Amino acid sequence: MFITRPNHDTTTTYLFYWSQHIIDTAKTHKLSVIDVKGKRVILKEVTGIINKTKPSFICFNGHGNEKTVGGYDNEPLIQKGVNESLLSESVVFARACRSAKELGPSCVKKGTKAYIGYTDDFVFFTGEAKESRPLTDTVAKLFLEPSNYVAIALVKGHSAGVANERSKALFKKNIKTLMTSDTPKEDRELIPYLLWDMDHQVCLGNDKAVI
Amino acid sequence: MSDRPLSISDAEIRKLVVARLRSFPSGRKMSIGADGEFTKDELIDRVEKDDRIGKKIVQIQLSYLQSLKNERFLEG
Numbered sequence: 001m002f003i004t005r006p007n008h009d010t011t012t013t014y015l016f017y018w019s020q021h022i023i024d025t026a027k028t029h030k031l032s033v034i035d036v037k038g039k040r041v042i043l044k045e046v047t048g049i050i051n052k053t054k055p056s057f058i059c060f061n062g063h064g065n066e067k068t069v070g071g072y073d074n075e076p077l078i079q080k081g082v083n084e085s086l087l088s089e090s091v092v093f094a095r096a097c098r099s100a101k102e103l104g105p106s107c108v109k110k111g112t113k114a115y116i117g118y119t120d121d122f123v124f125f126t127g128e129a130k131e132s133r134p135l136t137d138t139v140a141k142l143f144l145e146p147s148n149y150v151a152i153a154l155v156k157g158h159s160a161g162v163a164n165e166r167s168k169a170l171f172k173k174n175i176k177t178l179m180t181s182d183t184p185k186e187d188r189e190l191i192p193y194l195l196w197d198m199d200h201q202v203c204l205g206n207d208k209a210v211i
Numbered sequence: 212m213s214d215r216p217l218s219i220s221d222a223e224i225r226k227l228v229v230a231r232l233r234s235f236p237s238g239r240k241m242s243i244g245a246d247g248e249f250t251k252d253e254l255i256d257r258v259e260k261d262d263r264i265g266k267k268i269v270q271i272q273l274s275y276l277q278s279l280k281n282e283r284f285l286e287g
Contacts, residue, residue: 011242063245072244097244121244121267128238128250138240186236192275193241199274
């Protein structure tokens, strides 16, 4: 498994910390993990490692847009029409905004087995006082634990389609928990945003692909 | 009574979204990708200004209301 974890702002720092659960699960399942983090998440480094190791599973954390997934300081790593073939023969999970809209389909056309990502912005809430300790942030957990599960299900041996569906089931579970009458009103206001992420998370390509 | 469907202006929708945002506790921030993190007051300001972030918040809220109308949460 190859994973990128830039940490140049609050959002990427949250993804950096929460991705540790993915890495731990992969190691538990005896997968070798190439963890490229911080300032190392740049095009040259990522290209070199993927070309050399041909990982069966690539997990990106970072910012993105319709045509790009970024690394440290938002340096473009994968761009539509530029270097999608780098991801050929791999299963990809891109936790980045909007990349499944254009980049994902383009990657699949150029050989990516399956591409799981988001067709619109991936949003989440944080507790302000928790920014220095993201893993203790129970508000962010509502969003990041379900999205983590895409990668966790894949490293446990499930197919891309099943990983996507199980992740969505966790989003739905959190939504239903927040809908109960004993949930404070201010927490129920998180529901539209969880629903947004769930609805825009898609699996493109071969949903039976495994890593 | 008229049978015409109830119509609501964009400005009225923004007022409703702002009212919902006011229910948020002050200590939370929303992360919207590379656009950054926004406090409750900043989100309210963006919705009132109707800029890209404000439009996104409105879009998320309207999508949620549509899902309620479709009774999606009654599914298993």
